[in-house]
Amino acid sequence: MKILITGATGLVGRHLTEHLRLRHPDAELYPMNRQELDITDRQRVEEVFKTLRPDFAVNCAAYTKVDQAEIERDKCYAVNVEGTRHLASAAARTGSTLVHLSTDYIFDGKKRSPYVETDPANPLNYYGLTKWESEQVTRELLDRRIIIRPAWIYGKYRDNFVTRVLQWARGKDVIYASNDQTGSPTRADELAEFIAFMIFKHPQAYGTYHFSGEGEATRYDMAVEIIRTAGLNVRVEAVPSSFFKPLAKRPPYSVLSKEKIKRLWQYPVRHWRESLREFVKEIVSL
Numbered sequence: 001m002k003i004l005i006t007g008a009t010g011l012v013g014r015h016l017t018e019h020l021r022l023r024h025p026d027a028e029l030y031p032m033n034r035q036e037l038d039i040t041d042r043q044r045v046e047e048v049f050k051t052l053r054p055d056f057a058v059n060c061a062a063y064t065k066v067d068q069a070e071i072e073r074d075k076c077y078a079v080n081v082e083g084t085r086h087l088a089s090a091a092a093r094t095g096s097t098l099v100h101l102s103t104d105y106i107f108d109g110k111k112r113s114p115y116v117e118t119d120p121a122n123p124l125n126y127y128g129l130t131k132w133e134s135e136q137v138t139r140e141l142l143d144r145r146i147i148i149r150p151a152w153i154y155g156k157y158r159d160n161f162v163t164r165v166l167q168w169a170r171g172k173d174v175i176y177a178s179n180d181q182t183g184s185p186t187r188a189d190e191l192a193e194f195i196a197f198m199i200f201k202h203p204q205a206y207g208t209y210h211f212s213g214e215g216e217a218t219r220y221d222m223a224v225e226i227i228r229t230a231g232l233n234v235r236v237e238a239v240p241s242s243f244f245k246p247l248a249k250r251p252p253y254s255v256l257s258k259e260k261i262k263r264l265w266q267y268p269v270r271h272w273r274e275s276l277r278e279f280v281k282e283i284v285s286l
């Protein structure tokens with residue numbers, strides 16, 4: 001099994017590479033960072049696919065700065081839409097399966113019950129719009145595609161909400177977290193495990209799948225849990241998200257339903273709180 005991983009030094013890319021190395025040592029892995037494979041370079045993408053002819057390519061490369069994307073629209077489009085187009089068309093030529101990552105930010109948050117895979121997309125920000133287009137491009141060009149939508153990812157690599165809360169809390173009496181956006185936190189190593197599950201157990205289950213922790217949370221709920229688990233004497237104050245003056249709008253509600261993967265494979269989805277507690281204990285004890 002030959003697996004190409006793009007964006008291999010990103011949060012998900014690193015967790016996935018680590019997971020596959022440890023749990024699937026027989027797989028032939030080709031983790032590539034932006035320097036090794038810039039997905040906006042069509043020729044280079046074609047060349048890599050032609051040379052490697054991977055069974056699977058997992059696209060962990062993306063422009064992920066949600067606020068900055070409002071300003072750097074061209075850059076965001078080039079990576080998220082054009083880059084994905086290059087991967088999908090190269091995969092179609094070599095008969096490879098593309099596992100592509102999308103996001104809960106394709107939804108507008110008007111629902112008040114968990115979003116299912118077939119709910120209509122209506123992104124509120126430019127990043128979300130490009131991710132939705134990246135899904136469409138993949139569907140147009142390629143039958144062998146597995147699109148996974150995670151949300152609010154955290155892990156031990158790269159800056160993310162959990163590591164930021166722990167940094168903010170250093171030497172402070174109070175920190176602020178928003179309580180007007182409700183979503184589904186996703187632990188990156190659990191996402192990596194789900195991607196591996198699809199590749200090794202259901203390699204032909206082409207389609208779109210939601211994956212995140214079970215339950216729902218606001219950033220405030222997460223911050224309270226992080227501070228409590230880390231044993232810090234810091235008060236968390238709930239504020240509206242406008243307090244942080246974000247450039248991009250975000251959906252007020254983007255909880256993802258995991259009913260599809262539970263129904264199809266009885267996939268064991270852990271509650272976000274249990275996963276987060278365990279994660280914080282691990283990194284605090286490092």
Ligand SMILES: NC(=O)c1ccc[n+]([C@@H]2O[C@H](COP(=O)([O-])OP(=O)(O)OC[C@H]3O[C@@H](n4cnc5c(N)ncnc54)[C@H](OP(=O)(O)O)[C@@H]3O)[C@@H](O)[C@H]2O)c1
Binds near residue numbers: 061064154
């Ligand atoms: N993080 C979240 O909360 C979240 C939530 C929902 C969905 N997602 C999706 O999950 C996927 C993985 O995100 P992540 O959190 O791992 O993001 P990340 O940590 O920002 O990683 C993205 C990676 O893509 C690389 N990259 C950027 N432009 C590239 C290009 N032109 N060619 C090749 N690589 C390029 C980056 O390289 P550099 O290191 O050089 O910048 C980085 O390593 C993305 O599709 C994202 O949209 C993320």
